[in-house]
């Protein structure tokens with residue numbers, strides 16, 4: 232079947248190992264698994280990390296990339312695929328399962344005609360949502376949902392700062408926070424992205440590192456090293472940082488430890504989300520009429536162009552591949 236996959240790794244030139252071609256159809260490990268025919272899939276920074284060998288070993292190659300998909304189940308129902316695959320023996324919040332993996336890590340990913348997943352890993356897609364929109368949800372949007380509401384515990388009226396406004400997770404954070412009645416501040420290095428952030432729901436926007444006129448209840452971090460100090464300095468006493476990524480690097484020049492204890496700040500890690508949170512996210516979007524922000528839609532055959540756009544950092548919202 233047609234697939235977009237990693238055949239080698241390169242730290243400096245991740246696109247060198249990207250292949251577009253033919254791969255065997257996915258095998259079902261047992262009868263608790265099913266096959267979804269992919270109609271749309273979306274690109275995440277995770278796919279670029281995979282091409283750099285982050286989270287993947289040589290023996291896993293070739294590996295079909297992609298965590299996110301929406302498509303048709305074996306009965307023709309429209310579904311969204313949940314990307315977190317937990318151990319069959321695990322019960323409870325699957326993001327805490329030490330043996331969990333994401334599609335494209337242990338099991339073949341979604342950038343293909345078909346993807347195999349456990350039957351419990353599909354969520355009905357509402358008719359109000361296109362396949363392209365639904366394909367944005369399983370990683371970036373689910374991560375944003377859990378950061379804000381589960382791990383961050385934020386509620387209507389709170390003030391939140393979103394760092395690095397242009398990213399897939401960051402745009403989801405802005406749109407979801409606004410839809411939930413929060414006051415939303417956002418930073419970006421780029422003037423055009425700051426203007427777009429205002430259009431999609433930010434109340435106020437700032438240059439990366441700019442001192443804010445108010446202290447916030449929480450900061451949503453995916454950038455890491457480049458914005459960490461500013462995140463700590465932007466919090467009110469007792470505030471919290473929720474972090475799910477380190478795009479600019481994980482090693483800090485200054486962890487701001489003194490501020491963290493003196494102002495009694497909390498640093499909260501967050502990773503992906505559960506199947507139930509994905510279902511709640513889908514319901515929230517359906518009920519509020521909110522739609523995921525798409526930067527561009529490309530046929531899957533042109534996946535390389537999407538990867539290049541993400542590697543270049545010139546993206547606002549999600550890149551979606553269609554079949």
Ligand SMILES: NC(=O)c1ccc[n+]([C@@H]2O[C@H](COP(=O)([O-])OP(=O)(O)OC[C@H]3O[C@@H](n4cnc5c(N)ncnc54)[C@H](OP(=O)(O)O)[C@@H]3O)[C@@H](O)[C@H]2O)c1
Nearest residue numbers: 276395396397398399400419420457476477478479502503
């Ligand atoms: N833990 C999880 O479950 C989980 C899930 C999803 C994603 N993630 C992680 O979260 C991060 C974001 O993912 P994504 O898919 O949203 O990536 P993305 O679309 O590539 O977003 C990257 C954004 O980060 C900002 N940025 C990058 N370098 C920066 C720098 N030096 N200074 C300031 N801002 C910088 C940019 O914002 P501006 O250009 O607007 O400044 C850019 O738009 C990745 O590291 C990813 O691995 C983790």
